[in-house]
Amino acid sequence: MIVSGFKPVGWVAGIGAAALCCYMLSLQVASERSELASLERQIVHTRQEIRSLQTELGTRGRLQQLEQWNAEVLALSAPVADQFLESNVSLARFDVQQPSLDDRARLRMAAADTAQPPAAPAAPAAAPTAQPALRLASAPVAVQNGTASPTRPLVRRASLVVDPAPAPAPPPAPTPARSASRPAAPADSGASPLLDDSTLRDLGAQSRSERGGGARN
Amino acid sequence: MATLAAHAAGPLPYRDEDSDGLSLTYHRLMLVLLLFAGVTALVVLRLAYLQVSTDRSGVAAIGNPLIPPRADIVDRNGxxxxxxxDAWSIGVHPRRVIGDKAALAARLAELMPERSTAHYLALLNADSNYRYLARRAVPELVAAVNAIGEPAIVFNREPERLxxxxxxxxxxxxxTDFDGRGVAGMERVLDGRLTDQALRGQPVALSIDSRVQSTMxxxxxxxxxxxxxxxxxxIVLDVQTGEIVAMASAPTFNPNAAGRSDPSALYNRATMGVYELGSVFKPITVAAALEAGVVTSMAQRWDAGSPVAIGRFRISDDHPLGRAITVPELLIHSSNIATARIADQMGPERMQAAFRGLGFDQAPPIELNERARPLWPRDWGRATVLTSGFGHGIAVTPLHLASAYAALVNGGIWRPATLMRLEPAAVPDGRRVFSEATSHRMRQLLRMIVTHGTGRRADAxxxxxxxxxxxxEKVSSTGGYSRRLNVSTFAAAFPMDRPRYVVVVMMDAPRGNAETFGLTTAAWTAAPVVKSVIARTGPxxxxxxxxxxxxxxxxxxPLVGGSGH
Structure with a gap:
């Protein structure tokens, strides 16, 4: 009974709530719209500013002014016929440099490089004593790959060897300077007796195989 | 509603007569209530309608400020x-001035020295509501005047043509004038288009290339x-379309302050100046003679040995060759005598027809209002015919000459010159004035003049x-031709193997300098200008x-003799 008495009130409240919702929605839309309008006004304002700045820039950098600057400072002159090239062929005409003997020699070296480690052909010819130092230098890389477990203990020995090696071999090829300097840091004296021929051979074979497969330069 | 229903349901404790009056009152009350309810409902409905139906999207579009009150003018490249x-203007409300007017006038004269203190004082004392103090004021000036602090001085933004x-x-x-109406040049010609409501958002493109114009x-x-x-x-003219790529006239003026420039600088020599242009007419005469069959072969020899006498006049050459010469020699040595002989054989009718074909009898067909009619000879007697062959006795504008040269080299089609950029489809068909063969021959001859003749100094x-x-020779102020006053013209086209542009340069009364060894001939005055303009703008x-x-x-x-120099 009471419920039915409040029914109209409920209706009124319901309709009022619905109307309020509608109004809120409409208000929301209106505020969005006004925001959009203000944004549009801002865009228009910015465009106007762009236009006026463009005008100012164009006026300041007018052709007469550029001409004056050219006359006073740049002194550029019109290009002549020689400065224009018609095709790639005429461009190639300018490549007049002939490869010197030096250039050719360097080229051949590069070709040899891919076949063998760079130090290998040079070092044995110059001084046989330099060979161990060179090979050893690249050895740690090979070991890190972990292809052969028995070589692991050799690593330490190999690096230790390096220091005494440069001493008896002062005339190594100029190229190994870079690789020799790296193992020089953990140098330890008295390790030379540990470096026997088989060790060297193993290391050399490893480094060769690694270089041949991986690094190409 | 519920209350009303409750009353109606209940018993009425009144007598009949009372109940009648009461019911009447009820009815009235009911009516008033309904009236109130109706009005309220109306207001509510109206509010709801307004809330829903008002379109606010149009708010931002009020008078789109991006569309200028007058369309831009751009060159062919934009x-x-x-x-x-928008420029500042400074105005004053003379009746509302509260400060000391004399001091204010002195201060204004100090800031804007183009007018005197007395003038400003008169302005401030004027019996009017509003007077301009300055238009097109720079912001610095506005700031300075604002710093005076006189409330009667007001600042406005006004559209200004820049x-x-x-x-x-x-x-x-x-x-344009202060009201934004075009008063000269293309501003005047295009006034309707520039202020058109529908079109003013779109810039108008002229045929001018500002780089070439600036170089020229x-x-x-x-x-x-x-x-x-x-x-x-x-003038630089596109030979295939008739578009004017550059048109300069020296001295120049600044259109931002046209009123303050020297009136003589406003004179556009390219379209308003009519000149007897001299030997640049010779190729036209030769081409017309080729067309007419008067010149049948390039090897045909024309006597240049002795001057031609017409009445008491004698037509002679500056550097007499003293022999009969071929057509290429005629042009290379620029022989008046031989040209006069060709013109003589052509006769007045055919000479007139040739010139009319090139539009030499009417004002140049260009949009500008600032253009002059050529001086077309009234009497085409023998003297006129002979002298017109080498460009005397007939005066045309340099623009006429440029159009004629375009027809000479482009295959023989004459097209009206225009300052509007043309879409390829809009290029006029023009009219044929020379045959293709004649045009080709003229290209060869014109090139030979530059390689072997008087035009060597233009050979970029x-x-x-x-x-x-x-x-x-120019008609001097005292009347009669003056040898010292020259109109030196060089009319050129390039590249000759496939002509694209005509370049005409005319120097009005040049005086020689050390560089030209005191010479005022076209080879020393106009040709170097053509050369540098082409060298700079060709690429x-x-x-x-x-x-x-x-x-x-x-x-x-082989037809050119050895006496060339």
Missing amino acids: VPLARTI YPQTALAGHILGW ESELAAAVAAQSAEGGTG PGFRIGGKTGTA LLGIIPDDNRDIDTSELL
Whole structure:
């Protein structure tokens, strides 16, 4: 009974709530719209500013002014016929440099490089004593790959060897300077007796195989 | 509603007569209630309707400020040549001035010295509501005047026409008055289009290339200054379309302050000046003679040995060759005598027809209002016919000459010159005035004049320039021709193997300088301008200089005698 008495009130409240919702929605839309309008006004304002700045820039950098600057400072002159090239062929005409003997020699070296480690052909010819130092230098890389477990203990020995090696071999090829300097840091004296021929051979074979497969330069 | 229903349901404790009156009152009350409810409902409905139906999207579009009150003018590449910007104006309400007027006037005169203190005082004492103190004021001036602190002085933003390139193409653009109406140049011609509501958002593109225009103006100004000439003009014309790529006239003026410029600078020599242009007419005469069959062969010899006598006049050459010469020699040595003989054989009818074909009898067909009618001879007697053959006795504008040369080299089609950029489809068909063969022959001959004749100083390497010099004597102020006052013209086209542009440069009354050895002939005055303009603008116009390319003139070279210099 009471419920039915409040029914109209409920209706009124319901309709009022619905109307309020509608109004809120409409208000929301209106505020969005006004925001959009203000944004549009801002865009228009910015465009106007762009236009006026463009005008100012164009006026300041007018052709007469550029001409004056050219006359006073740049002194550029019109290009002549020689400065224009018609095709790639005429461009190639300018490549007049002939490869010197030096250039050719360097080229051949590069070709040899891919076949063998760079130090290998040079070092044995110059001084046989330099060979161990060179090979050893690249050895740690090979070991890190972990292809052969028995070589692991050799690593330490190999690096230790390096220091005494440069001493008896002062005339190594100029190229190994870079690789020799790296193992020089953990140098330890008295390790030379540990470096026997088989060790060297193993290391050399490893480094060769690694270089041949991986690094190409 | 519920309350009303409750009352109606209940018993009425009144008598009948009472109940009648009561029910009447109820009815009235009911009516009033309904009225109130109705009005309220109406207001609510109206509010709801307004809330829903009002379209606020139009708020931002009120008078789109991006559309200028007057359309921009741009060049063929879109570089702005004329724009409308918001400028400051300074005004005063004389009746509302509260400060000391004399002191205020003195201060204003100090800030704006173009008018006197007395003038400002008169302005401040004027019996009017509003007076301008300054228009087109710069912001610094506005700030300074504002700092005076006089509340009667007001500042407004007004649309102002600005020419960003200042003096560039001033003669073409013209200018506007304070009310924004075009009063000269293209501003006047295009006034309707520029202020059209529907179209003013779109800029109008002219045929001018501002880079070429700027080059032409600076080279011309330099030459005019160096040779102390009275003035000069230069035109670059597209031979295939008739579009004017550059049209300069020296001295120039700044359209931003057209009123303050020297009135003589407003004179556009390219379209308003009519001149007897002299020997540059010779190729036209030769071409007309080729068309008419008067000249049948390039090897045909024309007597240049002795002057031609007409009545008491004698037509002679500056450098007499003293023999009969071929047509290539005629042009290379610029022989008046031989040209007069050709014109003589042509006769008045055919000469007139040739000139009319090139539009020499009417004002140049260009949009500008600032153009002059040529001086077309009234009487085509023998003397007129003979002298018109080498450009005397008939006066045309330099623009006429440029159009004629375009027809001479482009295959023989004459097209009206225009300042509007043309879409390829809009290029006029023109009318044929020379045959293709004649045009080809003329290209060879014009090229030979530059390689072997009087035009050598215009030969920019690689650009295959062909052209003709013309040095005419000017009618001096005392009447009669003066040998010292010349109109020196060089009319050229390039590249001659496939002509694209005609370049005409005319120097008005140049005085020689040390560089020209005191000479005022076209070869020393106008030709170097043509050369530097082409060298600078050729690549911009898409013509790449090439030393390995040229028009074949080998068949004509044997016809040129050894006495060439």
